Amino acid sequence: MRALKQYKNFNNAHWFMPSDKKKCYSYIRWSSDKQSSGSTLARQLKTAQEIAFEQDLELVEMIDSGISAFKGKNAKDGELGRFIDAVENKLIPDNSWLVVENLDRLSREAILSAQRLFMKLLELGITVVTGMDKKIYSGKSVTENPMDLMYSIMLFARAHEESKTKSKRTYGNALGIIEKHNNGERNADGYAIAIKSVGTNMWWSDCSDGSVKPHPVLFPIAKEIINLAINEGMGTHSIVKFLNNKYPDVLTSSKKQDGTWTLNRISQMLKKRVLLGEKVVNIDDVEHVLTDYYPPLCDEDTFYKLRAARQNRNIKPEHTDKVYLFLGRDIIRCGHCGAKMTSHTTNENKEKGKYDKFRYKCASGQNATGKCRAWSFNAIWLDDVVVRLAANHIFRPLHKSKDIDLAIKGLEENLADKQVQIDNLVKVIMSGVTTAAIPKQIAELEDQVQQLTRSIESSKNHRATELTQTVEWGEVDERVLDYHQHEIRQQLKEKVRLSVKQVICQQVKAKLVKFTITFINNITIVAYRSPMTLAFDGGAWNALGDFYKHPVSLTKAEQFKGHIKEPPNKQNVDIAPPADDPVIRSVLISNYYDYERKKLTEAKQKELGVTELNFDQKLDIKNTKILTPSDEQLEAIHKEMFSAPASNIGENDSYQYQGLDDVSSEMMDLLESGDKPKELLHDLTRVEHLTNWANGFSKDVPKVIESQFRTFKHKYKSHIGHKAKSAIHYIDEVNVGSSGIITHRAPIKEPNK
Incomplete structure (x- = not known):
């Protein structure tokens, strides 16, 4: 069902106005402009007014203009579909009446589909009235008189056959022109024969005299657009702004376009092969591709260069005085609707030209598409989160050459297009349309596929041998959080581009955002950010470490512990006295302290x-002083409570290092003694950066930082440290699931509801 938020866009705002009077909804539909200019509206509306007066109902109008019911579009995208959704969502009472001139206003689909729609209306409690004969249909009436149902089926069958006959005439004309085009026939002036009965022709073409000619005004503008995109490096927003300033009155208005240059018009134009002169016509689920139909705007090399560049280029911000780290290359998206997140800069002091609010906003909401609302969040939050989590890590492997990546992307898309063209030509043959030109086209396309395949393989081999490099993140300059430090931010943006695969953003509630960050090594970290707090998945952050799961040689004490195979309460364990080995003795003392604190904890819980x-x-309990144990106590501990120090200990020679949450006490002793194990040193450096980076530099720096395993930063030092139980303490809406992964307690807020 459509989100309820969409109902604000209905034609009639009074659909949902409270009233004690039962409502009569008049559904008026016509499928062509010719019908709209005649008596269709007046005739259908007059009938509805008469029925509303006779039945003492309050009349509400619904109009679907220019929408066909032959394939059910009016019930999917039109006012009728929205009416049904409103009834299902209890926004319209289920005892309402629906007036139509005839049942064919509801549907001209095949009998089963049309009858299914009709029955759905009756099952929802709606009473349907046909104005032509003022016949009333309801769930009760068709149950008591099944002949009414049979009569409706006959009407739907007749309507479908009429539309089908009309469609065959229309499609027959188009198929005839398609066959002529595939056989190489053209008009006397050398241009392609225009197809007007199916679909529309591109805005830069002129088909007024039956030939597909370049429009004298719009065709040069279309070529200029391509030049702006590929040679001037302009993005869609910039191109639209340029066109509306330079050519404000050249487009004609229509039902779908208001005569202005729009983002959708330009973005759709620049991504389709229509630039090469191709026209795609769909008839009865068969796709016909007509090459050389339109006068081409560019050659094939230019087209694929344009497509690859637009998909992979770094989009420059509209204002050159700010650099958003995550814009470009489709990195950042809204987790609610899937749309891109775009930049949004607010100007709080226009007199001084001061821009000091930098945010990411859902592009779908900003463009008012109805899929999402225009929710946004502080851009510095995401900058800060990624810098803290990614710093002091080496990302590998990575391919840094944009030129080669663009070339490979272009070749792959060209190959995919050629394969689609072959498939479409095969479908045409299978549909019964055969011409001498089609087999020749298929053979030519297959040769091109082989050449493209070889080129792609060669390019990939070159990339693998020449361009495989690493991206090293050291500590990041804190000034990167200042949006006026353009050069520093641009340098970091390049690292982000090469290191971060995708960021999905979701709003949990006001001032609480969830980030799902996937790096190029396919490690994904979930993080939650509020004005005060950063909470993140510590397990995934551990896995991001350079030494994660590297084998670590066991110390002497660890090897000793690893030899103990019997359960700790067995009395037949024959172990040398602890005093014989100073390393073992120090380990035993450490275990004794842990053991005593455990007993104190259990006693306190029982009390x-x-x-x-x-x-x-x-x-x-942690601060309770525990006396140094005697030799007898150490020997008892020696026999009763030894176990391997690390949960993933191997065959007594090494174990896999899994981050700071799985470190033996001996490794910590080595660190304190100055023998700094590289694994620990690396992760402790990461912790230092995570905790202290940019402190005091920006008001947007988090005051509290925690994972489910430990608190890294807090106002009170006593709160910092390892957590006895996996949890998130400082963001109420975040919990730790049974699998140990942090998640939200309540469903994430859907912005469109």
């Missing part, structure tokens, strides 16, 4: 009758 102590109680 209070709880299963979990609060923070202050845990802190009291």
Whole structure:
């Protein structure tokens, strides 16, 4: 069902106005401009007014102009479809009446589809009245008199046959022109024969005399657009702005276009092969591709260069004084509707020209498409999150040459298009249309496919041998959070482009955003950001470390522990006295302290009758002084409680390092003694940057940073440290699921509801 937010766009705002009077909805539809200029509207409306008066109903008008019911478009995209959705969502009472001139106003589809729509209306409780004969249909009436149902079926069958006959005449004319075109026939002036009965012709063509000629005014403008896109490097927004300034009155208005240059007109133009002169016609689910139909605007090399450049280029911001790190190359998207996120800069002090609010906004909401609302968030939040999580990491492998990537992309798209063309020609043959030109076209296309395949393979081999490099993130200059530091931000933007595959943004509630960040090594980190707090998935962040899952040699003490195979309460464990080895003795003392604190915790829980102590109680136990154990106590601990220090210990010679949450006490001892293991040193450097980067530089820096395993930053130092139980403490809406991954407790807010 459509989101309820969309109902604000209905033609009649009073559809949902409260009233005690039962409503009569008049549904008026016509499929052509010729009908609209005649008596169709007046005739259908007069009938509805008479029925509303006779039945003491409040009349509400619904009009679908220029929409055909032959393929059910009016029930999917028109006012009739929105009416049905409103009834299903209880916005329109289910005892309302629907007046139509005849049942064929509802549908001209095949009998089963038309009858299904009719029955759906009756099952929803709607009473349907036909103005032609003032016959009333309701769920009750067709149940009591099944002949009414049979009569409706006959009417739908007749309407479908009439539309089908009309469609065959229309399609027959188009198919005749298509066959002539594929056989090489053209008008006497050398131009293609225009197809007017099916679809529309491009705005830069002139088909007024039956030939497809270049429009004397619009064709040069179309060529200028291509030049602006490929040689001037202008984006769609800039091109539209340029055209509306230079050519404001050259386009004619229509039902779908108001005569102005729009983003949709230009973006659709620049991505289709129509630039090469091709026309695509769909008839009865068969796609006919007509080459050399339109006068071409560019050659094939230019077309693929244009397409690849537009898909992969770094889009320059409209204002040269700001650099958004995540714009370009389709990196950042709205998680609610899938649309791109775009930049949004607010100017709080226009007199001084000061731009100091930088945000990302859903492009769908900004363009008012109805799919999403124009929600936004502070752009610095995303900058800060990615810099903190990615710093001091080496991303590999990576291919940095944009020219080769563009070339490969262009070749691959050219290949895909050629394969589609072959498939379409095969479908044409299977549909029964055969000409001598089609087999020749297929053979030529197959030769081109082979050449393109070889070129792609060669380019990929060249890239693999010459361009494989790494992207190293060291510590990042904190000034990158200042949007006026253009050069620094541009340098970081290049790293982002080469390191981040995608960012999905979702609004959990006001001032709380979820980021799902996927890096080029396919590691995805989920992070939540509020004005005060950054919470992120610590497990995924561990996996991003350069030494994650690298083998770590066991220390002497770890090897000793790894030899203990019996459960800790077995009495037959024959182990040398702890005093014989100073390393083992130090390990035992550490374990003894842990053991004693565990007993204190269990005793406190039993005393209070709880299963979990609060923070202050845990802190009291942590600060409780424990006396140094005697040799006898160490020996008892030695026999009773030894186990391997790391959960993933191997065959007594090494184990896989899995980040700071799976480190043996011996490795920590080595760090404190000055023997700095590279694994720990690397991750501790990452923690330092994560915690302290840009402190005091920007008011948008988080005051609290935590994962589900530990708190890295907090106003109170006593709150910092490892968490006894996986949890998120400082954002109420975020929880840790059964799998240990952080998630939102309540459903994420859908902006369009």
